[in-house]
Amino acid sequence: MQKLQQETDRLIQTVAREGDRLSGTDRRKFLRNGLTLLGGAAAAVTTGASAEEPFLPPAVPPWSKRLGPGVVTNPYGKPSPHEAHVVRRNVPWLTADRIASISFTPLGDLKGIITPSGLTFERYHAGLPEIEPQKHRLMIHGMVDRPLILSMDDLMRFPSTSMIRFLECPANGGMEWRGAQMDKLQFTHGMLACAEWTGVLLSTILQEVGVQKGASWILAEGADGAHMARSIPMDKALDDALIVYAQNGEALRPEQGYPVRLINPGWEGNTCIKWLRRLEIGDKPWHMREETSKYTDLMADGRSREFTFVQECNSVVTNPCPEKPLKAKGKYWIEGLAWSGRGKIKAVDVSFDGGANWRQARVTGLVLPRALTRFGLEWDWDGSPALIQSRAMDETGYVQPTYAQLRQARGTNSIYHKNAIHTWRLHADGQVTNVQIS
Amino acid sequence: MSRYPEFIALICVALAGNALAENHKKPAGHYGYGKPATAEEIAGWDIDVRPDGLGLPPGSGSVEDGEMLYETHCAVCHGSFGEGVGRYPVLAGGEDTLMEDRPEKTVGSYWPYVSTLWDYIYRAMPFTAPQSLTHDETYAISAYVLYLNDLVDDDFVMTQDNMASIELPNQPNFFGPDPRPDVQNTRCMKDCKDVSKITILSEPQPTEPEAEAVVEVASAAGAMAAAEQTYKSYCSVCHAQAIAGAPALEPADWESRIAQGKDVMVRHAIEGFQGDAGVMPPKGGFVQLSDDEVSAAVDYMLQQVQQP
DSSP: OOOOOOOOOOHHHHHHHHHHHHHHHHHHHHHHHHHHHHHGGGGGGOOOOOOOOOOTSSSSSGGSSSSOOOOSSSSOOOOOOOTTOOOOOGGGGGSSSSSSBEOOGGGOOOOSSOOGGGGOBOOOSSOOOEEEEGHHHHHHEEBBBOEEEEOHHHHSOOOOOOOOOEETTTTTGGSSSSSSSOOOOHHHHSSSEEEEOOOHHHHHHHHHHHHHHOOOOEEEEESSTTTHHHEEEEHHHHHEEEEEEETTTTEEEGGGGTTOOEEOBBBBBGGGSSSEEEEESSOOOOOOOOTTTSSOEETTTTTTEEEBBBOOOEEEEEBTTTTTTTOOOEEEEEEEEEOOOSSSSEEEEESSSSSSEEEEEEEOSOTTTTTOOOEEEEEEEEESEEEEEEEEEETTOOOOOOOOHHHHHSOOOSSSOOOOOEEEEEEETOEEEEEEHH | OOOHHHHHHHHHHHHHHHHHHHHTTTTTTTOOSSOOOHHHHHHHHHOOTTOTTTTTOOOEEEEEHHHHHHHHHHHHHTTTSOOOOSOOOSSSSTTTTTSSSSOOOOOTTTBHHHHHHHHHHHHHOOOSSTSOOOHHHHHHHHHEEEEEESSOOOTTTTTTGGGOOOOOOOGGGOOOSOOOOOOOOOOSSOOSSSSGGGEEEOOOOOSSOOBBOOGGGSSSOOOOHHHHHHHIIIIIHHHHTTGGGOOOHHHHHHHHHHHHHHHHHHHHHHHHHHHOEEEGGGGGGOOOSOHHHHHHHHHHHHHHHHOO
């Protein structure tokens, strides 16, 4: 019966579509034949408009005068084909290949604070592992009383918690330390996402295995070919670290660690191990490759900071941006995103003159700790060039710094943790470019 | 702003707090889910090595043995002298560059611990076949990388007992704890700088062509598109750049292979092949690929080579 319905839907669609391409006698003939084929079920298509007819008022567009596909035509819904440009993108010259590489979230096209799972930036070190959940296991061992192996079914029996938190690669914007280099918002700030993460508090699992006295670090390790691993301090594990199996209400996407990953809210995305297979409890950090050779911050004096976990307060204007130029002078809703790994956003200011004068923006949605926070303000553009900046302050009172302040403290070689005030140059023709200014 | 979101946030905080408070009441084993991990099961997965040597398995390897292994497994990406091929990591050299404009961070110039070298090679290398090396092979390659950095002599043998005692020169230059926040901006609102003195310091030229979009396999039409995706995701790692003696997509590289017939090519791609110039691991090391996928990727590569 369902198959018959699908077939009928398909035929109605075909008739309507083909009818659109024809005109006059041909069209009437075609529709008559089509209707004969379908019987009375497709009566609505007889009023279908041709493609040449206008769509806008007072005309009625063709889609308002015919039937569309039935339910479960797409059992898993997809974005409109007209949104096909809203995709993750990579920057080929950044990495040797796409297997150990990164892609960027298209921030300029996103609204609100939740990043769609399928647009969340990717970071792989050995490509995307194809994991069968029934054969995946999470092992917890080391300085514990009860070394344990959990299946996904086991894991989902524990008390569940959800939290909306951002996820950011510490290298986000790292290409800009020496000067403005990337030409689009997607590439200056797109190693960033925010989602509702659901899973089991790591502290719950640690209680279940019985952590022994003296334990102070946890090694989290992935099941990918790189066996990506990071050392996590016990304090974070007992605070808010979450073993996650769902993102935005559904099972994690493979790109985000299916079937299970770690989320350390507000901390380096790199510590949020995907495809999590093992937690080892110990009394010292392990100094893995991703916390020595990489993800350490080289200072101007040649020394390096290690274990710089927190993603500090940051913000960026997302409209306008290079991908979203302004069309003509007039009133605009200028908006952007702010976030802090230390807690909630307290205020965001916006400047249109390169940082001389600032106006406080309005926060336009939820204000959650360690989550993206959406801000906006009305601006009347008179058509003259402008230098647009945003500056966020978090609940600790920390104010997002300037490039000059960051460079004075750290030099230009640290790659990670660049959270400087960002400048968009709005040109008189409405185009927007990425600049750094004095 | 409405008070409603704050109210929700308060509830969230309260609930999270309750969850943690509740945890404190639960003894170990309260839920009893899962199964105990046996020593044997743990040993199979517990691959990490700490700077103090904890986790390092028994074994040894010499610089001499390491040289041959390095040439076979590592040099294709990292270069015979650790100089790096393309954008693959440079492993040797770079001394005294850490304060320069373009610091070269290598094992010798930057890495703090030898344990990381052993751990990472065993854990993740070679790139196309992770966890395929034995303990002794890992010792030997680790020893050879130290040798490439002039940190050990050519008769050096790395063992479980001496690894932790080898000091890397840059180790004392790593420090913690994290000193941030290390900058203090203020929230100035008016006349914070002289607008007339603002200059543009840097500005990239906008580029028109879009950066390469990530292709979704499911939306790619037709079998050849799927084969192209297989090639790009897996085969191109070596074949795009003629790494490990792999034929690039150049007609000259393929003449002799095409002469052997497609069946031979597909068999070599699936089962692996040791040639004079290099080695093709079975399915390029991506054993999760089906035989059909590998065969289709060979078709795609042939099509690329043979098209006018």
